[in-house]
Amino acid sequence: MSDNKKCDDHVLHKSRRKVLKGLAAGIGLIVMPGRDASASVWEEFFQKHFRELSKDELKSVIARLEKEHSKKFGKQVTVKTTPPIEGVKYGYGLDLSRCIGCRRCVYACVDENNQSRSPQIQWIRVMQLDKEKGVDLSYAEHYYNPATVPEKGRFYMPVQCQQCEKPPCTKVCPVQATWKENDGIVVVDYNWCIGCRYCMAACPYGARHFNWGKPELPASEMNPSTHYLGNRPRPKGVVEKCTFCIQRTREQPGRYPACEEACPVGARKFGNLLDPESEIRYLIENKRVFIFKEELNTQPKFFYFYAT
Amino acid sequence: MKILRFASPKLVLLTLVSIFFLSAASAYAARVKEFNRSGQLIVTEKSAAEQQPVYDIKNRPKENIFAVPRPPFSEGVFPCSQCHKYLKPNPKQRVLTEHHTEIVLHHAEGQRWCTDCHNLVNRDKLRLVSGDLVDFTESYRLCGQCHGDKFRDWKVGVHGKRTGNWNGDKQYLLCVHCHNPHDPKFKALKPLPPPNRPGKAGH
Numbered sequence: 001m002s003d004n005k006k007c008d009d010h011v012l013h014k015s016r017r018k019v020l021k022g023l024a025a026g027i028g029l030i031v032m033p034g035r036d037a038s039a040s041v042w043e044e045f046f047q048k049h050f051r052e053l054s055k056d057e058l059k060s061v062i063a064r065l066e067k068e069h070s071k072k073f074g075k076q077v078t079v080k081t082t083p084p085i086e087g088v089k090y091g092y093g094l095d096l097s098r099c100i101g102c103r104r105c106v107y108a109c110v111d112e113n114n115q116s117r118s119p120q121i122q123w124i125r126v127m128q129l130d131k132e133k134g135v136d137l138s139y140a141e142h143y144y145n146p147a148t149v150p151e152k153g154r155f156y157m158p159v160q161c162q163q164c165e166k167p168p169c170t171k172v173c174p175v176q177a178t179w180k181e182n183d184g185i186v187v188v189d190y191n192w193c194i195g196c197r198y199c200m201a202a203c204p205y206g207a208r209h210f211n212w213g214k215p216e217l218p219a220s221e222m223n224p225s226t227h228y229l230g231n232r233p234r235p236k237g238v239v240e241k242c243t244f245c246i247q248r249t250r251e252q253p254g255r256y257p258a259c260e261e262a263c264p265v266g267a268r269k270f271g272n273l274l275d276p277e278s279e280i281r282y283l284i285e286n287k288r289v290f291i292f293k294e295e296l297n298t299q300p301k302f303f304y305f306y307a308t
Numbered sequence: 309m310k311i312l313r314f315a316s317p318k319l320v321l322l323t324l325v326s327i328f329f330l331s332a333a334s335a336y337a338a339r340v341k342e343f344n345r346s347g348q349l350i351v352t353e354k355s356a357a358e359q360q361p362v363y364d365i366k367n368r369p370k371e372n373i374f375a376v377p378r379p380p381f382s383e384g385v386f387p388c389s390q391c392h393k394y395l396k397p398n399p400k401q402r403v404l405t406e407h408h409t410e411i412v413l414h415h416a417e418g419q420r421w422c423t424d425c426h427n428l429v430n431r432d433k434l435r436l437v438s439g440d441l442v443d444f445t446e447s448y449r450l451c452g453q454c455h456g457d458k459f460r461d462w463k464v465g466v467h468g469k470r471t472g473n474w475n476g477d478k479q480y481l482l483c484v485h486c487h488n489p490h491d492p493k494f495k496a497l498k499p500l501p502p503p504n505r506p507g508k509a510g511h
Contacts, residue, residue, distance in 0.1 A: 086341050086349075088475075095466075103500040120504045143505060148496035182343045253476025265494060266469030266486070279465035287466070307466055308457075 040064055049176070050189040050228065062228065069226075069233055073219040080227045082250040084183035090244050090301065091184075091280040092257075093269035093289075094158060097306040100265055101126050101149045101156030108262030109160075112245060113231040114223055116215030123242040124160045124259060125206065131155055135292075160259075161186060161207040161242035162292060162300030169199035169208060178239070183250070184273075184301050185243050187229035195237040204293050208241045244270070273301065283307070376482050379444045386444070388431035397428045414491040425450055425489070451483045458483075 047053075047061055062079050069077035106124045115121040127140040131153050140157075150156065167186050170178050177192035178199055200208045214236045226232040227247035234240050245257035249270070255261075260268040271278035280303070283289065287305040340354040379386075391407075401421045404411070413420065427433045433441040434450050442449050452459030461467035465478075468486070472478040486494065 084343050085475075086343070093466075100494070100497060101499060102497045103502075106503075107500050122503055125503070143502045145499060145502045147498065149499045150496065182349075249474060253473035256471060256474050260469075261471050263469065264486075264497065266467065266481075269466065270474055272475070279470070282464045283466050307461060 040068065044191065047191050049192050051179075065228070065232065069224075072233075073217075073222045073224070075219070075222070075224050077222075077224040077226060077232075079232050080225075080247060080250075081229075082227065082246075084181050084185075085250060085252065086182075087272075087274055089184045089273045090163065090249060091271060091273035091278075091284075092163070092244065092302045093271075093280050093283045094302070094304050095267040095269070095307045096155060096157060096304050097308045098265045098267035099126075099156045099158065099263075101128055101144070101154070101158075102264060104262045104264055105158060105259035105268065108258045109242070111221065112223055112248075112258035113243075114217055114226065114233055115209075115240075116211060116213075116217060116234075117221075118216040119211075119213045121209045121211070121215070121240065123207070123209065123240075124158050126156055126158045128154050128156055135290075157304070158259075159205055159207065159292070160302070162205055162298065162302040163242075163244060165299035165301060166297060168202040168204065168296075168298060172198040172202040174198065181229075185229075185246055186241070187243055187246065188239055188241065189229065190232070190234050190238045190240070193238040195239065197239060199239055204296050204298065208239050210239050211236050375478070376445060376448075376480050377485070379447065379482055380485055381444075386432075388426075392431040399423060399428055411490050414493070415489065445482075447489075448483055451489075 043060075043064060048057065053061060058081060062081060065079045066077055069079070103126055106122050106126060109115070109124050110117075110122055113123065115123065125142050127137075127142050128144040128151075129135060129141075130139045133139045135157065144151075163180075163184055163186055165180075165184070167180055170176075170180055170186060173179075174196060175192060175194055177194065178186065178188045180186050195210070197210055200210060211234055215234055217233060222233070223231060225247055227243070227250070230243040230246035245255075245259075248255040249257060256270055257268075260270045269279050269283060271280035273280060275281065283305050284303055287307055289303050289305045291300045291303060338354060339351055341349055341351050344350050423435070425434055427435040427441055430441065432444075434444060434447055435441055436450060437453055448459060448462065452462075458467050462480075462483070465480075468483070469481055470478045471481075483489070
């Protein structure tokens, strides 16, 4: 009886070894054929989390991405990994007494940050609200399209990622593919994101967007100056969001975000919250300021204010 | 006790040597604080060549906050003296019929006349209430006489738009880049298209 069992075990052991061997050979066969992409697909599949990459690994990841994107879009694409600047925490101000709801910021953002044109993804959503009702979202309309703006009795409130100090979105991510950087920007590692969209459910501002389809981005409109955590082209099935134009603002000197530059009425303000002489600090200290959905204690670093 | 007496000269020497080396090193290198990719703060000794600039609040260069682009003159209109030097200054308030007829004043009309802001004699200058003459590139001083609250906000970057670098050179716009001084109310714009509704084309 026991001998028999021993024998069975032996057979089983042998056959398991055989199976494993066969499997390895099989996988080898699948991978081996001289398909150009296979090596990079392999590499991409086994790529580590962005924050666990060593310097050399990061280098090869960036080289791979730059090569792929440059080939796809037919121009030299750079993928930066610029780290946060010490002594900087970004803050954003938006003057509701100035905003006229023209949506120039929305499209400047789409262009700068390589958002999918179809299916359409826009990181900024402008709400039209009633002056009589105030910031009451039950009266918000974001498909407004009159001949000219602003309309009488209305005001406009653009909403994008509020870069919360206590972001609910990063807490719910089951794989930690999204986190808050030391300069306060909440970022996503698109190669680590599994597309579960928990973060979208957790975000009270509707600031996160999912690539339901293969992002369509015309090569001629593609912005080749990209950041790994920001505006590099995204694959299908990942979540993306505003990063305060991380590819611009982390440089020294760093340009203003695209939405700030596009605003025709100068309603958008950007700066370093830790710099007591920045315009963002001035407006927080001297103007009437509110943060959106304050009661949720997400502690946004996006400040709506009234200059007049 | 014996051991201690034996070791102490060596210890002193060692300390002296290490102090010497440390001070020598600090002359060329600096302690640099950086965040690594995991978000931890790493403090390393780095030579001057390796150092990345940090955002320095105290020692930043004084920025020229009034770096403004050229005022938005209508084509061929400036310098004003190219025509006005042939004309006799006429301070009388009247309706202009020959030149500048396109200018319709919607800016405290009825209380104001051209030469309240434009200097009567030297036409290439603007005139403050005090009688001081200022260039067109400094027109914010003229506007700021009445709109002091906006001028104050503009100077700190809250009114108006700044372009350029948030932590470097910035460019301001003059009041007149956004507001026509003769008709300053901001004009309505056509909004860019609204987002697609879910379930419609593009999805």
